[in-house]
Amino acid sequence: MISAEGLRAAPKVLLHDHLDGGLRPGTVVELAGEVGHALPRTDADELGVWFVESADSGSLERYLETFDHTVGVMQTAEAIKRVASECVQDLAADGVLYAEVRYAPEQHLNRGLSLEQVVDAVRDGFEHGMAVAERPIVARQLLTAMRHKARSMEIAELAVGYRDGGVVGFDIAGAEAGFPPTRHLDAFEYLQRENAHFTIHAGEAFGLPSIWQAIQWCGADRLGHGVRIIDDITYDGEQAELGRLAAYVRDRRIPLEMCPSSNLQTGAAASIAEHPIGLLTKLRFRVTVNTDNRLMSGTSMSRELALLADAFGYGLDDFRWFAINAMKSAFIPFDERLKLIDEVIKPWYASH
Numbered sequence: 001m002i003s004a005e006g007l008r009a010a011p012k013v014l015l016h017d018h019l020d021g022g023l024r025p026g027t028v029v030e031l032a033g034e035v036g037h038a039l040p041r042t043d044a045d046e047l048g049v050w051f052v053e054s055a056d057s058g059s060l061e062r063y064l065e066t067f068d069h070t071v072g073v074m075q076t077a078e079a080i081k082r083v084a085s086e087c088v089q090d091l092a093a094d095g096v097l098y099a100e101v102r103y104a105p106e107q108h109l110n111r112g113l114s115l116e117q118v119v120d121a122v123r124d125g126f127e128h129g130m131a132v133a134e135r136p137i138v139a140r141q142l143l144t145a146m147r148h149k150a151r152s153m154e155i156a157e158l159a160v161g162y163r164d165g166g167v168v169g170f171d172i173a174g175a176e177a178g179f180p181p182t183r184h185l186d187a188f189e190y191l192q193r194e195n196a197h198f199t200i201h202a203g204e205a206f207g208l209p210s211i212w213q214a215i216q217w218c219g220a221d222r223l224g225h226g227v228r229i230i231d232d233i234t235y236d237g238e239q240a241e242l243g244r245l246a247a248y249v250r251d252r253r254i255p256l257e258m259c260p261s262s263n264l265q266t267g268a269a270a271s272i273a274e275h276p277i278g279l280l281t282k283l284r285f286r287v288t289v290n291t292d293n294r295l296m297s298g299t300s301m302s303r304e305l306a307l308l309a310d311a312f313g314y315g316l317d318d319f320r321w322f323a324i325n326a327m328k329s330a331f332i333p334f335d336e337r338l339k340l341i342d343e344v345i346k347p348w349y350a351s352h
């Protein structure tokens, strides 16, 4: 069994982490004090517990309500920059060597920032974080549009505008039921014409139709969560039979950004041991392991891997496979991905 220290040391790759879901509780308390935002708890430790307990709701909609208190304190360039820098430092300290971190710029305009100023603030924060982090890390932005709102085209254009400025892709997030991906088809078609990359939260709180639309209508490069792809697989404990959609996802090596702890909280899975990641890994889908919202789940990359190790007996070989899967699926250019695989990931695992 690998130790907690060993897990932290192992190079990890993170593709699905929300900037507004990963604040340090102490930072939320301090920033709230500065802007007069009312919090449900004012002690940092108690607030941390409050986030986890409130997010532990069994429903994605109620889980998302907790973001009022993080987005609420991320409304100035200074605050956003601080949060972005701390995010990168925390990920690096946990042994993450490459991270794509997402957030919705449209949610940070309450105090007069423009969309561009929000992206610039995150970029400044990431650059600061990368410069001071205790271990080398590469951090890039994904811009999210909220699926119940109507700004996806504008956010997609913003992502393309910043493609040489630290933004490597686009995403849609928020409540899934009632807001299918095709609602934003114009944005996805635009991104395809621009040769840009995007992932879509799909198959988390809604099933196969959402995944099917995300891939076959919208052309998603990756799936955020995608856990419900399991509904297209029959498994009797020995033999697995894949439906057409599951077979397509596996054949095309479409990356699944799986977030085990988050899925338990929103009710997308009953326990880690019963989480579809076990079977999907066994069937060699392109599985990646992610944190989703470190604050709301009280988690980290190391902790997610530790939970999987407990439930499925995974060890370093599996962690290496997850890291390489994720690095192959990243939205940075191929040569940069290869370099991190050949120069960081493979050498480390070969010597441990």
Ligand SMILES: O=c1[nH]cnc2c1ncn2[C@@H]1O[C@H](CO)[C@@H](O)[C@H]1O
Pocket (backbone or CB within 6 Å): 018, 019, 020, 021, 060, 064, 067, 071, 102, 103, 104, 107, 144, 173, 174, 175, 201, 204, 262, 292, 293
């Ligand atoms: O697991 C999730 N599913 C869907 N939406 C989410 C999830 N986690 C966070 N957000 C939403 O994404 C926004 C931008 O980061 C967050 O404000 C939250 O509303």
Ligand SMILES: [Zn+2]
Pocket (backbone or CB within 6 Å): 016, 018, 173, 201, 224, 292
């Ligand atoms: Zn997410």
